[in-house]
Amino acid sequence: MEHHNPLEQFAIQRIVPLHIGGIDVSITNSTVFMVLAIALITLFLTLAMRSGSLVPTRWQSMAELSYEFIGNMIRENVGNEGRRYFPFIFSLFMFVLFCNLLGLIPYSFTVTSHIIVTFALAAVVFIGVTIIGFIRNGAGFLRLFVPSGVPIFLLPLIIVIEFLSYLTRPISLSVRLFANMMAGHTVLAVFGGFVVALGILAGWMPLAFIVAMIGLELIIAILQAYVFAILTCIYLNDAFHVHH
Amino acid sequence: MDAAAAKLIGAGLATIALAGVGVGIGQIFGSFVSGALRNPAAAPKVFGNVLLGFALTEAVALYALVIAMLLLFVF
Numbered sequence: 001m002e003h004h005n006p007l008e009q010f011a012i013q014r015i016v017p018l019h020i021g022g023i024d025v026s027i028t029n030s031t032v033f034m035v036l037a038i039a040l041i042t043l044f045l046t047l048a049m050r051s052g053s054l055v056p057t058r059w060q061s062m063a064e065l066s067y068e069f070i071g072n073m074i075r076e077n078v079g080n081e082g083r084r085y086f087p088f089i090f091s092l093f094m095f096v097l098f099c100n101l102l103g104l105i106p107y108s109f110t111v112t113s114h115i116i117v118t119f120a121l122a123a124v125v126f127i128g129v130t131i132i133g134f135i136r137n138g139a140g141f142l143r144l145f146v147p148s149g150v151p152i153f154l155l156p157l158i159i160v161i162e163f164l165s166y167l168t169r170p171i172s173l174s175v176r177l178f179a180n181m182m183a184g185h186t187v188l189a190v191f192g193g194f195v196v197a198l199g200i201l202a203g204w205m206p207l208a209f210i211v212a213m214i215g216l217e218l219i220i221a222i223l224q225a226y227v228f229a230i231l232t233c234i235y236l237n238d239a240f241h242v243h244h
Numbered sequence: 245m246d247a248a249a250a251k252l253i254g255a256g257l258a259t260i261a262l263a264g265v266g267v268g269i270g271q272i273f274g275s276f277v278s279g280a281l282r283n284p285a286a287a288p289k290v291f292g293n294v295l296l297g298f299a300l301t302e303a304v305a306l307y308a309l310v311i312a313m314l315l316l317f318v319f
Contacts, residue, residue, distance in 0.1 A: 007317075172303075179306030180299075220299075227299045 006189035010113055010182065029109045030117070037098040037111065066094070070229060077233035081240050088128075089236075092121065093229040100181060100221035104214065112224075113181040115174060122174035125232050133239035143242050173231055180224050184217045255315040261308035268301040 016027040048063035056064060070090045074082045096112060103110025111117055133141040145162040146155065191213065194206035276294045280287035 175307060175310060176300075176303040179310050180303065183306050183309050223295055223299045227296060230296065 006186050006193065009109075009185060009189055012114075030111055030114065033099065033102055033109045033111050034117075037095060037102055040102075041094045041098050066090075073230055073233055077230065078237045078240060082233065082236055085236060089229055089232055092125075092232060093225055096121070096177065096228050097222065097225035100225055101218075103181065103185065104217055104221060110181050110185055112177055113185060115178040118174040118177045119170065121177075121228075122170040125173065125235060126170040129232075129235045129239050132236070133242070136239060137242050141239070141242055144238055169235065173228065177224050177228055180220055184213075184220055188213055188217070251315055251319060255312040258308050258312040258315065262305055265301055265305040265308075268304070269298060272297045272301060 012028045012030050014026040014028055015032060018024075018026045044059075045063050048057075048059035051057060051060060053060070067090070070093055071083075071086065074086055074089060078085070099111040099117075102108055103113065130141075133144070137143075145159050145166065147158060147162065150158050188210060191206045191210050195203045195210070198206065272294060276287075276290065279290070
């Protein structure tokens, strides 16, 4: 029997090899799906809002719902000052959401199942929040590492812990998304292998599990985009309201 | 013990983290259900937080998975 590796689906293939100045900038399946995600988002938002009527159509209310969802998230977690970062968080949410959802289509590629992609997104958030924090609060941003109401003899320890937990933010943010996507797709592939191995007689059992699993994966795909966006909001809130 | 065996044992040990995650997820939904039965009107408001807590807890399980995968395939 032919043996399929469940991790094979994450392989990056060069579609159009390109080298510019010794740097590999080939167009890969990852690139194609990123571009596809952005094209779909643009298409979805522009086509849905084309009519722009007062009584929304079904597509228009979907676009408005996603807009309001992120708008409320920022208002509740960051406050009014956070509204100017709405475009960034909205784009981040939509990009992660569409990449996750596109990955659920069989034989497609999940961009967010690669840690370098999620880490790049998380690093942008981390560096951006740090810069915004220092611009808005100056050196006062360092108060983030000094929680109020801590006994003075515990402070040296607490500051080190707070600083380390701040530094691990991009890692936990990126690994959370990457691991969720990778684990889900690996489980699906492993059980897909069971279906083939068990044949027609017993193969329906893992197949039923896969159907249930796809439902869970759909929830996770949406939930992880939500978690990514809301944690970005929470980090941004630290930059605006430093006192712990 | 040779390195290959130690690798497999280490990957297996990494899954112990699932015990804590199981307790955590049970705690989240158990508290939600008992809270929702006491005050059903407030249940929809906190459901978003429940899902957030679930996703954050589940991520801990996946960190363990990442460690197991690193042990198995990288070293």
